[in-house]
Amino acid sequence: MDTQMDTDLGEEKGEEGEQEREIEPSKTLISNVSLIKKSVESKGEPRFIASVFRQTHMVRTKLTAEGICAFIEAVLPSDSESATTLKQFLKAKKTETKKVKEEEDDDSGEKLKSELPETEIYCYVLALMHMIDAKDANAIQLSEICLQRLSSFNRRTLDAFAAKVYFYYSLAHERFGNIRDARQTLLALHRQATSRLDAIGQETTLNLLLRNYVSLKQYELAEQLRSKTVLPSSRSSAQQCRYLYYLGRIRAIQLEYTEAKECLTQALRKAPNNAAWGFKLILTKWICIVRLLLGEIPERKFLSSPSEMRSKLLPYFELTSAVRAGDLHEFALVVEKHKATFEKDNVFNLITRLRRNVIRTGLAKVNVAYSKISLNDIALKLGLQKDVDMNNTTSNNINSEGAIECVVAKAIRDGAVDAQIDFETGIMTSNETKDAYSTSLPGEVFHQRVAYCLDVHNECQRAMRYAEKGSTKTNETKEERMKRLEDEEALREFMEEEDDYF
Amino acid sequence: MTRAEDLASAQNSFKEFKKAFERATTTTTGDENAIMQQEQQQQTSGALNLLENLKVALTHLTALPPLFEQTKSKKEELLLARELLEMSVILCARRDDEMSFERNFAQLRSYYEDVREELPPSKNESICWGLNLLRLLMQNRIGSFHAELELTSSELLANACVKYSIELEQRLMDGAYNKIVEESVNGEIPDESFKPFANRMSKTARDEIVNCIEKSASEITLKNLARLLILDHDKNEAMKYAMERGWMLDDGAIEETFVFSDEQAVPSSKDIPSNEMISRALLYSRELERIV
Numbered sequence: 001m002d003t004q005m006d007t008d009l010g011e012e013k014g015e016e017g018e019q020e021r022e023i024e025p026s027k028t029l030i031s032n033v034s035l036i037k038k039s040v041e042s043k044g045e046p047r048f049i050a051s052v053f054r055q056t057h058m059v060r061t062k063l064t065a066e067g068i069c070a071f072i073e074a075v076l077p078s079d080s081e082s083a084t085t086l087k088q089f090l091k092a093k094k095t096e097t098k099k100v101k102e103e104e105d106d107d108s109g110e111k112l113k114s115e116l117p118e119t120e121i122y123c124y125v126l127a128l129m130h131m132i133d134a135k136d137a138n139a140i141q142l143s144e145i146c147l148q149r150l151s152s153f154n155r156r157t158l159d160a161f162a163a164k165v166y167f168y169y170s171l172a173h174e175r176f177g178n179i180r181d182a183r184q185t186l187l188a189l190h191r192q193a194t195s196r197l198d199a200i201g202q203e204t205t206l207n208l209l210l211r212n213y214v215s216l217k218q219y220e221l222a223e224q225l226r227s228k229t230v231l232p233s234s235r236s237s238a239q240q241c242r243y244l245y246y247l248g249r250i251r252a253i254q255l256e257y258t259e260a261k262e263c264l265t266q267a268l269r270k271a272p273n274n275a276a277w278g279f280k281l282i283l284t285k286w287i288c289i290v291r292l293l294l295g296e297i298p299e300r301k302f303l304s305s306p307s308e309m310r311s312k313l314l315p316y317f318e319l320t321s322a323v324r325a326g327d328l329h330e331f332a333l334v335v336e337k338h339k340a341t342f343e344k345d346n347v348f349n350l351i352t353r354l355r356r357n358v359i360r361t362g363l364a365k366v367n368v369a370y371s372k373i374s375l376n377d378i379a380l381k382l383g384l385q386k387d388v389d390m391n392n393t394t395s396n397n398i399n400s401e402g403a404i405e406c407v408v409a410k411a412i413r414d415g416a417v418d419a420q421i422d423f424e425t426g427i428m429t430s431n432e433t434k435d436a437y438s439t440s441l442p443g444e445v446f447h448q449r450v451a452y453c454l455d456v457h458n459e460c461q462r463a464m465r466y467a468e469k470g471s472t473k474t475n476e477t478k479e480e481r482m483k484r485l486e487d488e489e490a491l492r493e494f495m496e497e498e499d500d501y502f
Numbered sequence: 503m504t505r506a507e508d509l510a511s512a513q514n515s516f517k518e519f520k521k522a523f524e525r526a527t528t529t530t531t532g533d534e535n536a537i538m539q540q541e542q543q544q545q546t547s548g549a550l551n552l553l554e555n556l557k558v559a560l561t562h563l564t565a566l567p568p569l570f571e572q573t574k575s576k577k578e579e580l581l582l583a584r585e586l587l588e589m590s591v592i593l594c595a596r597r598d599d600e601m602s603f604e605r606n607f608a609q610l611r612s613y614y615e616d617v618r619e620e621l622p623p624s625k626n627e628s629i630c631w632g633l634n635l636l637r638l639l640m641q642n643r644i645g646s647f648h649a650e651l652e653l654t655s656s657e658l659l660a661n662a663c664v665k666y667s668i669e670l671e672q673r674l675m676d677g678a679y680n681k682i683v684e685e686s687v688n689g690e691i692p693d694e695s696f697k698p699f700a701n702r703m704s705k706t707a708r709d710e711i712v713n714c715i716e717k718s719a720s721e722i723t724l725k726n727l728a729r730l731l732i733l734d735h736d737k738n739e740a741m742k743y744a745m746e747r748g749w750m751l752d753d754g755a756i757e758e759t760f761v762f763s764d765e766q767a768v769p770s771s772k773d774i775p776s777n778e779m780i781s782r783a784l785l786y787s788r789e790l791e792r793i794v
Contacts, residue, residue, distance in 0.1 A: 217652040217653055218653065219649040219652060220646065220649045220650075223649075253645070253648050253649055253652060254645035254646075254648065254649065255644055255645050255648060256645070346652075349648065349651055349652060352672075353648075353675070355672065355675070355676065356675045356676055359676060403676075403678040403680060403681050405680075405730065406677050406678055406679045406680050406711060406714060406730070407676055407677040407678055408677075408718070409677070409711075409714035409715060409717070409718040409719075410676075410677030410679075410710075410714050411677065412714070412717060412718035413713065413714045413717035413718060419718075420718065420719060420720060421718045421719045422719065423715070423719055423722045423723070423726040423730070424722075424723060424726065440775060443779070447782055450786060454789045457789075457793065
């Protein structure tokens with residue numbers, strides 16, 4: 001389930017590929033080589049590399065082992081070591097020859113050959129991608145060879161390719177081996193990326209590490225790592241999206257639901273529009289639970305709007321209605337019924353935490369309906385009382401008289417219900433409900449919504465900004481530079497002053 | 503000394519410690535004999551002295567974390583260290599010493615996680631794990647508690663010791679405080695080593711009960727208070743709780759009744775959160791300006 005998400009996110013541009021169905025994979029790959037050249041010449045212009053990967057994803061499903069072999073032969077010098085290793089790995093799977101392609105490449109073959117390490121690594125990436133798609137466990141070995149090869153270079157233009165390799169390295173371990181084994185290497189790579197100011201590598205490795213910890217449920221370790229790393233200033237939105245997802249999960253486990261909700265909704269907003277369904281499905285599930293834990297009830301539309309997900313979200317839908325009804329019996333039934341699903345989604349423990357919310361909602365309902373009610377009746381209504389039929393199925397029934405008094409008292413203290421208890425007679429009396437509009441509640445809600453809108457707006461603007469040029473601006477004279485710095489300083493001071501007012 | 507000698511001497515002194523540990527932990531349930539208790543305490547401190555020396559000896563064994571060297575006697579070394587740490591964790595819990603408990607458990611954790619596959623399962627694991635969960639609850643570190651809970655394997659979840667801590671957390675969350683107190687009073691604990699921590703939990707639970715009563719009722723009789731606190735036989739103790747909170751006795755009532763003064767302040771202009779409203783309005787205008 002989790003692995004699905006990463007492939008899906010990786011294929012975020014997959015849809016476009018289907019529209020332009022008639023693209024010859026080999027042609028695309030060849031044209032990518034010239035793009036790579038351009039990018040190296042322009043000292044790592046991210047635009048070219050982005051389009052290289054976009055085009056690669058378009059043909060991803062159509063790649064064959066033979067096709068990649070032919071491409072490698074066409075592009076890499078024939079005496080290159082990598083070319084032989086790669087071919088070995090690809091052929092290990094299929095022994096068929098690839099005569100057809102060879103002829104085709106012969107005419108343009110020679111001038112394509114390039115010594116650029118970028119091209120070489122690109123070939124590795126292609127091979128890895130294909131092997132993982134084809135579920136070939138040798139991908140682990142190949143990714144290790146590739147990492148070794150990578151360590152012999154130190155070129156900033158390679159960073160984007162290296163980040164891809166890291167990703168496949170971790171994915172290969174996750175799918176075919178033990179994800180734990182990848183941890184040491186990833187930590188080393190993260191250190192290396194940080195010291196080289198390789199932003200994309202830094203982000204990728206951090207996310208992979210978080211994934212590594214979170215998938216083994218080591219949330220404390222993940223949080224320790226996260227809180228001690230500094231995030232690079234310019235960030236790709238796909239990586240940011242993943243980061244928010246992991247952070248959201250960590251926060252949810254730590255009971256910081258408000259922050260968890262913020263992170264997860266942000267991640268959902270940043271996720272690609274028409275792809276990555278698996279990822280969005282997981283996000284929707286998590287958001288649903290976190291909102292329930294916060295005492296909110298997600299709208300019906302939220303759990304059923306994209307029709308593709310509706311059937312998968314059914315357990316969560318039932319769960320929500322049980323919480324909404326405030327019925328402990330129904331809640332226990334739903335949890336029991338979908339236990340396997342919830343356990344598979346790693347949320348079972350979160351769901352057991354919902355029990356308290358169910359009690360609260362039920363109590364609030366009773367409080368609204370009755371102005372005076374005995375505590376025993378409440379216990380009966382909420383299903384808190386000992387039930388003869390099912391007292392041995394669930395051990396978490398509070399089955400004793402007396403407990404209800406404390407449960408209700410706690411709910412009152414925490415502000416979930418507005419009432420008074422008379423311990424002498426065992427009766428709960430509701431306080432008169434105040435007019436909500438005479439309190440500051442509407443203002444609070446209004447503020448929450450406005451803050452959300454402003455946040456969306458600001459995030460959008462930030463996402464549209466161009467990457468910082470910074471030091472690449474070489475034709476700036478010394479005076480110009482001084483002036484610019486002065487301007488920036490003045491602006492900052494102005495902003496700070498403005499902030500002081502609040 | 504060679505490695506084999508190191509191991510052998512550690513094993514010898516471990517045997518000694520094990521005896522001391524057993525003597526210190528043999529339960530004298532229901533025996534409120536002061537002499538016995540004193541003796542037990544002596545035994546415990548004796549065991550702790552041995553423990554200190556043993557821990558120094560352990561540093562010579564290189565197969566242990568963080569080195570994890572592949573030595574010939576790796577398995578024996580790891581097993582020895584694990585059992586030793588488990589015992590020291592249990593001793594700390596019995597002595598109600600949460601600081602050293604935390605330290606010892608942090609050391610022990612490595613054996614449960616990193617070298618789990620290489621060792622046979624330990625019979626004390628569930629006790630240690632349950633105790634650790636209980637400690638987190640006691641320190642009110644609910645976030646860490648849940649992170650730990652995620653790591654708990656399903657076999658452990660089925661164990662009585664672990665289950666005890668989990669149920670305790672659920673009761674805390676639900677608000678069934680008097681169940682917690684009741685259990686502790688009746689001595690329903692899975693293992694003797696849970697006692698000190700469980701007692702502390704029940705103290706917290708009583709505080710919570712008193713706090714809840716104060717907020718949710720306008721008056722309560724001493725009899726009812728004692729019932730809720732499970733102090734039926736000991737009204738004076740219940741009275742102490744009430745006095746601590748500064749509750750007032752109602753003079754007019756026949757029975758001893760506490761009343762909580764719940765004066766409604768007269769609504770005034772100070773109740774309006776003006777500062778907040780102003781800052782919000784300013785924020786809106788600033789943001790709007792930025793957009794336009």
